[in-house]
Amino acid sequence: MIGSSATTVSCSNDVCSRANERWDEDRLAVATHVQSLLVAIRSNERFGAKARFLGSSDVVEHVLLRRLRALQRKIVTPCLVRPITEEAILLPFCDIWISEEMSYTIIGTAMTSLSNLIDLRCTFITVKGIQRVLELAQRSVGGSEDDLTYEDLLLRKLKLCVSCVKHPCARALPETFFVDVVRLAFVIAMHPDTSLLLRCIAKEAMKDTATAMYGFIIENISSYNLGQGSTDGVENFQAHESCVDFQLTGVPMLRYVCSLIDGTVSEIKEGRFSPGMFGSAADSSLVRKVQLEGLHLAQSILFVVKDHLCMPECGNLLYSVQHNLCRALLVAGVGTEDIGLLSQIFPTVHTVVKVASFHLLPQTYSFLKVLHLDPLVRIGSDLNTNSTSSRVGSVTTSSQRPSPAAQMSVSKMLDLCEKRELILESLVGFCTDANFAVFCYAQYDLSRRFLPLLEHMCSLLVENCFNITNSNVPLEGGKPGHNGLTNDVEVGTPLTRMDALALEAIKGLLWQVSQVAPPQRFHGDSNMAAMINARITEKNMLVELASLFRTNALKSGIPFLLEKAIRLPAGSLKGVETGSIGCDVPMLILEEPAGGREVGACLYRLSGLLDKRALGDYLGELGREPPEPDPDEGEHYQAALAAWMEDRKDDHLKLGTVRYHQEQLKGFLQSFDFRGKSLLSSIRETAYHMCMPGEAQKIDRVMEVFSRTWLEANRGEGKDINPFQSEQGPFILGFSLIMLNTDQHSGKMSKPMTQEDFRRMHRDSDGGGSLPEEYLRAVFEDVKAHPIIMAEMMDVGFSNDVTWRLEMRPSEAVESRKSDPFTRVSMQAVSPNALESCEVEALRPFILRMIWSYCLTAFGNTLVGCTKSVFATQKDSTQETGAEGGDVIPQLATPEYAYNCALDGLCLLAKAARDRGMASVVDRVILTILSQLPLDLENVGSTIPQLSTQPSALLCLEKVFRVLDECVHDVLDAWEKLGRLFSNFFLLGMFSRDVVDSPETVTLRAELYANPCAGAEEIGDTQPDGGWLSTLWGSPNTQNRTKELRLQREQETMERVKALLPTLEELLNMIDGLDVDSHGRFFSVLCEEVRHKLRQKDGGRLSTHLLVLITEIAVRRPAEQTILDRYIKLCQQTASHYFTAHEHLDDADLYRNNISEDGESSSRLYAPTTERFGVSFGAGASPASFDFFEEWLTSTTRVVKAVLRALVCFASNAESRHVFSPLLDLLMAAPPNVFKVAVAADLSLTLLELTQEAPRLVNPPYNLxxxxxxxxxxxxxxxxxxxxxxxxxxxxxxxxxxxxxxxxxxxxxxxxxxxxxxxxxxxxxxxxxxxxxxxxxxxxxxxxxxxxxxxxxxxxxxxxxxxxxxxxxxxxxxxxxxxxxxxxxxxxxxxxxxxxxxxxxxxxxxxxxxxxxxxxxxxxxxxxxxxxxxxxxxxxxxxxxxxxxxxxxxxxxxxxxxxxxxxxxxxxxxxxxxxxxxxxxxxxxxxxxxxxxxxxxxxxxxRAAQSAAAAAAQRSQGGRDKHREVVDLKCRVVSLLSKVFLHYAKLMGENPVVLRDLWQRVLGTLCALYTSLSEESGTGLPGGEAATLDVPAFNGPRRIGAMAEDNAVLREAIQEAVKNMIYVLASILVGTGSTLEAVEAQQFWTSTKNLLRTFDFAEQLLVFIDNLEGT
Known part of the structure; x- marks a missing residue:
């Protein structure tokens, strides 16, 4: 306890010490300012400051001087405790300030002293002192000697007021003090005689006062939420206590600011001009200044409260923003055409919407529609354009009749263009907000109350992407006072800055929906997509109903409603209003029995979407019914009448009948809640939901039912609401009010009705009595001041309270909005996590599906419109330097900027479509960009010259590859053009590169990377270097230089294109990664390109290069049968083309008599080559023929290599091996000459590699x-x-x-x-x-x-x-x-x-x-x-x-x-x-x-061309050796005959019959041969071998001798063979292992002996056999 007490005492001592220190500082400050004021007074002898030195009793010092001296004495007296009160300190200064006796210098010094004391945050300053100073500031200032001194005093007064309102104690002041300060500063600023300096200071004082007050409000709220007060360093209990007491709400200040914005400020408490001048037409410029100051103040206030406006503690301020600030902005925006004023209204609107969009749904809708979209439509109409809300993106031509723009002055047209530009700039601000598109779509396009807003905006933006000014209107000069306006607007040019703004807005919308939440932050409900689809379906149904109702309500609209509406039991919707229908309850609902009354109630719920004029006309219809029976029919009349009544019993359920329409009108009007509302207010409410019909009879019917309904709801109300005494009174007055509204505001009456006329007209109108004159006067003045606003006149009806309340009513009940996930979407600045909520992410795909067509139209048409003008004045960039010589700032011209913006937008659209799974959109984007490429896909050679002359095409090309790189798997239909594009670039050598190949072989990869244009004529060299005149008169040097420059430019273009293109590996990988359908389309296009090149005169060589690429693509997809079939067919066509071309190579007449320059036949020069190829060109063939042959051979070889590449790859895959045989047969079907020179070498190498590599393959082609x-x-x-x-x-x-x-x-x-x-x-x-x-x-x-x-x-x-x-x-x-x-x-x-x-x-x-x-x-x-x-x-x-x-x-x-x-x-x-x-x-x-x-x-x-003599000598030399070799061969054959038999004789012994038969045939053959040789040797006929040799060396006897010698050798060989067989057979058959029976053996040897007897050497063998048999 002792320690605690010591701590408390220590703290108290510290506080006292700090208080004493502060008082010493304050006392010093007060003393200083008192001394300054005394010096000022002494300098003026008027106040007798030196009278005390005279010693005269008649001279008395001024009372204010005595008070000031007394204060000085108290201040200088040393004292630890402050003995002087705040009032005692401030009173002398205040008295001198307001004294009329003091001079300008003294008053100014006193005001400055007060201001300094307040700024120093002296501790003696309290709320009361601040309040006293502010009250005195409202008085007029005295002591001024002229205008300059008066302005100086006003300036000091403003500074003093600002010091007061900024003091921390000022937060406890009533808000009226702040408003008074702003009002004072406003009067000073707006006074016509105020100097520029004072006006600026006054404006700054207004801003400081307003921001200080709202700063206090925010601090109070923050301090209250934190549970502690803050005095901002001022240790003052009263200030701290005032922080918690919420005296400042900000509503009065905001209302005053709103009165400035709408120009209806009612009074000025001080100034030299009358208050009524604000309503004078002559002072419209002053009203504009007032409105601008109000807008500046509003912007400053919103900047302070933007983060706290939606907090519960700011409920009153939020309500004021909803119904005061927004109303003032709408009234000011609708009621002015001033560009400067609009330029401040739009930013204020942006801030308001951004701060509290969730609480400003109807207000934001009006901001966008009334201040932006509707003016764009009107401007387009005034400038004679076809401004519609259709999806057509291009501007149609105007009619031939004189347009409004043709009759408009130049100044007026420029004003319209400037306003259009300003509106588009504002829309750009909205569309570039991160949440705007989602907010609009969720709150308006999916809403049941509002018509689609985002789609309508997109349509208008598309239409405004193109110049809408009538080009027939002469606009030579600019409007005076518009600095550079003509150049800025660029009237009459294909593209203007306004068009670029509209393009930016569309791109901004696209950017919003292209954002994709990270996967870890998006956990959307799977049912959200279904919910959105249901909303879209219902909204589309409602829009269709509105369209049909506008076209013909009776024949189209109501039948559609009856067909589509959901039926509910009677009484289900009792007491349910439009705003209280839940988000899950459909709007198209009807209670049973769905008669006229129920339809009328449904029309009331749908009145926000239906066309109000069509609705009024329809509800005023009488209907039809069958005529009543004629009483003159006699006895049948009663029966007919009864039948007629019976038929009409259910007329209230029959569409088109009288009773149906009567019940329908009752059901509609009885849905209103007229209780406690005046007749005029009820009429205004009714007119808001339905426009009064144009016909008097229809108005009469509507007003009759209306008056009865209103009277029924207000029978018990007081005279202020219901002053009527009869049933007819409300009807008569209501009808006359409608007529009075037309009379006063139609502008068609030369003499409008007066109040006396109106009073006299209603004399005795209330059942014979008259209505109170005060009542009639009030309604007359109300209608005269505020017209009864119909729905389509809403933009001029914001000043009317009833209309405003109806238009700005909440969309749905708070509970219903909380349960609807999509109504929580807003534009308010929230945390990043909430920004990517599941609702936002779920909505974005649907928004993209709605706007993508508009985006594509805008971007595509912009490209078309800018193609001719882009880079016209400057290809790269425009550089501007300041007048004083600053840094060079690169800027893009409008056409170039729009062109780049459109290309970037298309890329963004493709990316967004890819992320949302919209592949068709990606296709459309690529096709749109490709359409801007000035390429002749039919002529490869013209590609580079066209690209070099149009640099914009390179931008398009870059974007195409960018989109393709990001969205390759989503491309489908665009592959047709992409295939042609890539094939052209491939044939141009854009993918070529140097490949180091092995010296043994030139692989297909080298062919793939080869430049198809290498060795050909220069690409693009077909365009002339000048006209015919330059051809005649131009020098060769000039023409050569021109050609060099052109070729250099084309080479640079090729390098740029190569830098944009992917590498060949990347291209092949990209193609290989495509799905089956896309790959098939691309492959089909390439195949068609090959066929097309084959049909061209000079395209054959290029077709073979393209076949190489196709082959590489095909071998990567061996499992796709469609690809294989197309490839085989293409190979057949290409090979057939080149295989049949060899027929032209043998046409000797084609090249005959073509002699080389040296007189020697060209065929001799190429003889070695032609001999190897077996091709003859004739004796007079020229070098051109051999060039053609070489080109043909190169191309044919390339085709063969491509087919072989495919053959090897397909053979290695089990799914494509069936293609091996057709490809191989294709090559084998080549004509002999072609096969020999172009096929055999590569085919043999490929088959060798294939067979040798087969065992090492994963899938060896064994089953080929x-x-x-x-x-x-x-x-x-x-x-x-x-x-x-x-x-x-x-x-x-x-x-x-x-x-x-x-x-x-x-x-x-x-x-x-x-x-x-x-x-x-x-x-x-x-x-x-x-x-x-x-x-x-x-x-x-x-x-x-x-x-x-x-x-x-x-x-x-x-x-x-x-x-x-x-x-x-x-x-x-x-x-x-x-x-x-x-x-x-x-x-x-x-x-x-x-x-x-x-x-x-x-x-x-x-x-x-x-x-x-x-x-x-x-x-x-x-x-x-x-x-x-x-x-x-x-x-x-x-x-x-x-x-x-x-x-x-x-x-x-x-x-x-x-x-x-x-x-x-x-x-x-x-x-x-x-x-x-x-x-x-x-x-x-x-x-x-x-x-x-x-x-x-x-x-x-x-080599058959050898001479006959050499051939004969060669045969003579080797003939004998050859003859001997033949004889030796015969002997060996005879030996083989016996060896084989003996080798298998023992085996055949198991089958004696076969052995005997074969032995007989073998022995018989030898016998026949031996016999024939004996006969030839004996006869000596020249039929032997030597005779057939026809050797000249062997003639006559020598020849016969040689033959006999040869026969002897052969006979000897036969003899040895027979003997060997007999002896060996004997050993085999007679041995112990023989399987022959005795009888079989006997028969075997008997037949053998019979055959041996024919030989001349058989005696010995026969003896041997006999001996063998004997044994």
Missing amino acids: SLNGVLSALSLSFTTCPSPVVQKRVQSALSFVVREALYDSLSESDDIVNVLVTCALQSSRMQEEYPASADTTWPRTNVKPSDVPEQGELVESFIGSLVTVCHRFAINHALRDAPADNAKGPAVWIIALKGLSNLVVMSRHSRDRNMALLCLQRCLLDLEIGSLSADTVVLVYENVIFPLVEQTCASPSDSPATLGERCDQNDGCQGGHATDKVLPQILPKQFSVTSILSSLAPAPPSR
């Missing part, structure tokens, strides 16, 4: 058509004599055989056929192209290792045959094969037949011997094991016996002569091997004998 691969290899080998091609084929076949890349059972025969064919062709090629010859071949990149050595190919093929045979025999166990399965042995035998045919048909003895050796190895292979007897028989029948017959038994068909005879046939027929080989290779059921029997000779040898 091996038959097709083998056919292609065989065709390449037999057609192209290139050693490189043959080596590749050999390597491929060897690899296939070695790695067993085939099915040995089903595909071995194909392998054998190809190997035999290639081996025979290789044997022929060794003679035609010996190793010493030039082995180079064009376009094959030959290396020494690629050239095979002599005989290498044949050895390889034979070795592969042996491998095939051996592998089959081992894998398929021929001995164990069932008897009914002949497939296995048959395949093996086919392989053996291949070797046999090589023995017969090979052209070299070395090849024949090797083939025979391999055949023997295969037949006697020990790994095969034992064969069945039937298999051995098949071997003999199909292989061995035919081999013996062809080699030994037919000298004329001997191997030595077959090749030469084939050469003779080749020379006679001139055919090509492929013509007959290819069709026989393809079928699988094909044998070697069928190939070899029909094998056509090879093409004629290019």
Whole structure:
């Protein structure tokens, strides 16, 4: 406790210490100012300040001087406690200030002293002192000697007042003091005699006073919310206490400011001009100044309260803003055409809406519609444009009749243009607000009360994006007083600054809806989209109803309402008003039984959306009904009357009847709540919901029902509300008020009705009595001052209280708005998290769907309108320098700025559409930008010149690629033009680059990156360098310089385009990432471009480059069948085009008699090339022919490489392998010459790589058509004599055989056929192209290792045959094969037949011997094991016996002569091997004998031109050696016949019958051969081998001797073979292991002896057999 007391005492001491210190400071300040005032008084001898020195008792000091001295004495007396009160301190200063005796200097000093004391925040200053000073400030100032001194005193007074209102204690003052200060400053500022300095200070004082007061209000609210007061450093209990007491509300001040804004300020308490001048037309400029000052004050006030206006503590101030400030702004905006005033009204409107948009829904709607949109429509109409609310974006041409603009003065037109520009600037401010679009859409476009606002705004903005000034109106000069207005507005130009403003506004709206909330901040309800769709559906229905009702209410509107309305039970809507219908309750609802009364009540609820004039006319209708029966009908009258009454019983439910319309009018008017409302107020309310009909009868019907309804609601009211005494009184007065309104405000009456006339007209109108004169006078004056406003006259009716209350009524009940998530959307500045609320994010996609078409129209038409003028005056930028030489500021001209703005807007639209899933919009954007590219997509060469002459196209190109990069997956329809664009750029070489390739091969990738224009004529060099005049008179140097500059510009353009384009890899990846539909469209366009280029005269070369790109695209999509089908078809068409072009290469007449410049035939210069290609151009071919050939060959090779690239890629994918065969067949179908020079080399290389790479692939192409691969290899080998091609084929076949890349059972025969064919062709090629010859071949990149050595190919093929045979025999166990399965042995035998045919048909003895050796190895292979007897028989029948017959038994068909005879046939027929080989290779059921029997000779040898003498000498030298080799071959064949039999004899012993039969055939064959040789040797006929050799060295006896010698050798070989077989068989059959029975053995040997008797050496053998039988 002791410590606590000590702390309390210490604190008290500190407070006292600070108070003493403050008082010392205050005392010093007061003393200083007292001394200053005393000095001023002493300087004036009038007050006797020096009288005390005279010692005279008659001289008395002035009382004010004595008081001041007394104050000085008290101040200088030292005292710790303040003994002087505030009043004692301030009173002397105040008395001197207001004294009329004091001079200007003294009064000014006193006022300055007071102001300084207040500014110093002296502690003795309290609220009372401040209040006293402000009260004195309202008095007039004395002591002024002239105008200058008077203004100085006024200035000091204003400063004193500002000091008072800024003092912290002033927050406890009543608000009237602040208003009085503002009023005082206003009077001073507005006085016509006020100097400029004083006027500025007065205006500043008004602003400081207002902001200080509202600053106190905000501080009070903040302090109250924090639970503590704040005195801003002033330790004054009274000030602190006043902080909590909310005396300041801000309402009186705001009302006064509003009276300034609308120009209705009622009084001025001080000044030198009369208050009535504000209403004078002659002083309209003064009214404008007053309004501007009010607007400035309002803006300052809003800036202070903007963050607190919507707080509950500011409820009164918010209400004043709603109904005072907004009303004043609307009245001022509607009632003025002054641009300066509007320029201040619009920013104030922006601030008000931004601060409290949620609480100002109807006010904001009026701001936008009445102050912005409606004036735009009127201006457009005045300027003679087709300003409608349709979606048409382009301005239509005006009619030929004189337009209003043609009759308008230049000054008036410029005023309209300036106002239009100002309105558009204001709309730009709205549209660039982050929440404006969502706010408008949620609060108005989805609202049941308001017509769509955002869509109407977009329509008007689109229409205002284009110049609407009539170009026929002469506007040579600008309006006086408008500095540079003509240049700013640019009247008559295609694009103006106003158009650019409208474009900015549209872009701002688009920017708002393009914002996407981050995923972590958007947790929208999935039901929100459904809710919005339901709102849109209902709103569209209501808008359609309004449209039909406006067109024809009875025939269209009401039937639609009855059809669409939801029916509810009777009484469900009892007591429900329009504003209280929940957001979930539809507006189109009818209570049962849905008669006239119910429809009328529904029309009342819908009156806010319906056309008021159409509604009034419809409600005033009488209706129709059948006529009443005639009483003269006699006895039938009663029955007819009863039937007529019965029919009319339900007329209130029948549309169009009298009763229906009567009930409908009652239902409508009875929905009003007229209770406690005067008749005039009720009429105004009724006229607001429906315009009174134009016909007097309809008005009469409406007013009759209205008067009864009103009277029924107000029967018990007082005389001030209901002064009527009869039923007719309200009707008569109401009708006359309608007439009075027309009389007073229509402007058609030359002498309007007076009050006396009105009073006299209503004499005795109330049931014989008269209404009170005061009542009549009041209603007359009310109608005269405020017209009865119809709904379409709302913009002039804001000054009327009733109309304002109806127009600005809350949209919905507070509870209903809280439950509706979308009505919470506002424009108020809120936190970022709330800004991206789920409601806002849910609304944005729907807003985009509504405005995207307007945006696209505006941006697209802007591009069209600016294309010609953009960069016309300045291509890059305009640079302006200040008059005094400042920094250079780059600025964009209006057309260029609008062009860039439109392009950016299109990119923004595409991005927003992408984010919202609107792919069709992205398509439209790209197509719109592409339409501005001045490109001739049909002519590739014109692209760069066009781009170089129009830089705007480069901007469009940049935006296209930007949109494509961001929205590539949303593009669909635009791929057609994009495909043509990319194909053109590809053909222009925009994607080309240098690729370092291996020296071995030129890959397709190099072709892909190659420049298609390399080596061609200069692109764009078709345009002339000048006109015909420059051609005649221009110098060559000038023309060359012009051409150089143009080419330089085009090269720069190409570099810029390349910088914009993606790389080729990026392009391919982009295309590959497309969906199936988009990819298909793009691919289809590229294919069509290839076909189009093929049809062009000079486009063939480009088509092949494009095919390379298409190939690269196709191979990336191997699983899409549509792509594959299109690609195959395209390849077929392209290949067919180039394959058939070879026919022109053989047309020698085309190039005949074209001799080179040196007189030598050009064909000699190109002879080496043409020989290698086998193409003849004739003796007189020119270099042009060879250039054409080279171009054709290059293009054809490119096509082949592209197809091969696709072939390899498709073969590696299981889903596209079925395409392999068609592509391969396509290449194989090339004509022989084409295949030889353009296909074979690349095809063989590709097949080699494919076969060698197959085992390493993830999906190896084992299931490809091996038959097709083998056919292609065989065709390449037999057609192209290139050693490189043959080596590749050999390597491929060897690899296939070695790695067993085939099915040995089903595909071995194909392998054998190809190997035999290639081996025979290789044997022929060794003679035609010996190793010493030039082995180079064009376009094959030959290396020494690629050239095979002599005989290498044949050895390889034979070795592969042996491998095939051996592998089959081992894998398929021929001995164990069932008897009914002949497939296995048959395949093996086919392989053996291949070797046999090589023995017969090979052209070299070395090849024949090797083939025979391999055949023997295969037949006697020990790994095969034992064969069945039937298999051995098949071997003999199909292989061995035919081999013996062809080699030994037919000298004329001997191997030595077959090749030469084939050469003779080749020379006679001139055919090509492929013509007959290819069709026989393809079928699988094909044998070697069928190939070899029909094998056509090879093409004629290019070295057949040797002289006959040299050929004869060569044959003479080697003929004998060749003959000996043939004899040796025959002997080896005979040996093979016996060896095979003996090898399998023991095995066949199990089947004696087969063994005996085969033995008889073998022995019989040898016997026949031996016998024929004996006959030839004996007769000496020249039919032997030597005769067939036709060797000149062997003639006469020498020739016969040689033949006999050869026959002897062969006979000896046969003799040895027979002996060996007899001896070996004896050992096999007679041995212990023999399986032959005795009888079978007897028969076997008996038949053997019979056959042996034909041999001349058989004696010894017969003896041996006899001995054998004896044993």
